[in-house]
Amino acid sequence: MSLRVPSFFLLVPGPWRRPSELVDVLAAAGHVVTDLGDGPPRAGGVGVDVVEDPALGAAFSFGRMGRLPGEVIAAAAACERAALLEVAMRFDEDPRRVAAIGRTLRDAGGVAVRVETSGAASAWEPWLAQLDSGAPAQLVASAVVIVNDGDAVFTCGMHCFDLPDAQVAASCIEGPLEWLDALCTFQLAEQPVLGSGHTFAPNARAQRRKLERWPDHRHHPNDGRHNPFGLWRLLDDADPGLEALSTVPTVMPSLAALLVAAERAAARPLSRDEVERVLAKSPAVAMSLAHANALERSRGYMDIEPRRVWEQWLIVREHMRSNP
Secondary structure (H helix, E strand, O other), rough: OOOOOOEEEEEEEEOOOOOOHHHHHHHHHOOOOEEEEHHHOOOOOEEEEEEOOOOOHHHEEEOEEEOOHHHHHHHHHOOOEEEEEEOOOOOOOOHHHHHHHHHHHOOOOOOEEEEOOOOOEEOOOOOHHHHHHHHHHHHHHHHHHEEEOOOEEEEEHHHHHHHHHHEOOOOOOHHHHHHHHHHHHHHHHHOOOOOOOEEOOOOOOOOEEEEEEEEEOOOOOOOOOOOOOEEEEEEOOOOOOOOOOOOOEEOOOOOHHHHHHHHHHEEEEOHHHHHHHHHHHHHHHEEEHHHHHHHHHHHHOOOOHHHHHHHHHHHHHHHOEEEE
């Protein structure tokens, strides 16, 4: 059984000066709280710290629906410090408890909240209402942002649910926001067994598109927005993509770990031929897609797709060599 404890981070500007104040406030409301300086919280617990940031106004300028109200931005800008909370569970595991933590901090002087897995800031009331509803679409809206960088439209933040994000080329389909929102909500609501080569459409009228899973190439692993479960690429009609597999070859230990070890041993970048030789020699077992996905969630990150080993290794290797 895996010892991994999923968690997510919240940022709350307020009058805090030291972590002990937050411990007292949250403990008085019945929450199991520890100082993050003493290590990560246990499953179900909350770890706290206080961070100084002279740019909290800018950090709380935008959220899921665009620019936040001026009074919220001004209130955040007036704060010198913010509470940093690590909540040791998935975001969807007990959303009403997350809302209760938020209300406790709001009542103690917290002026707004930001989900650090996406950078989505929010005023208190809409965010608390979304959590109280518990509806998958509302939970996605409370934690996930959708970004258009000109070339692609993509989501950020689904790793607080232990799920992949999604992207589509900006010119690929009409209504990309609807597609991405629907895919994220579908993952959370239905917990489907998805793999590369499967297809998806947001409604019965839309033409289905193939999915392929890729590593998160936008965010360095040290960046809180990095999704270790990667993202789904919704492919263009002209891209045949990979075929779906019901039984998948699963490299153990992970192919990513074996390639990292091989490159460190070589003390230089591996060539494509060398990467493919590592793959060919890697021990693997045949697993149902459901079991492979469960293994991935317990491990805490997606592995490299063997059929895209070179292209995906280049993304993983670049993250190893770059700074956040």
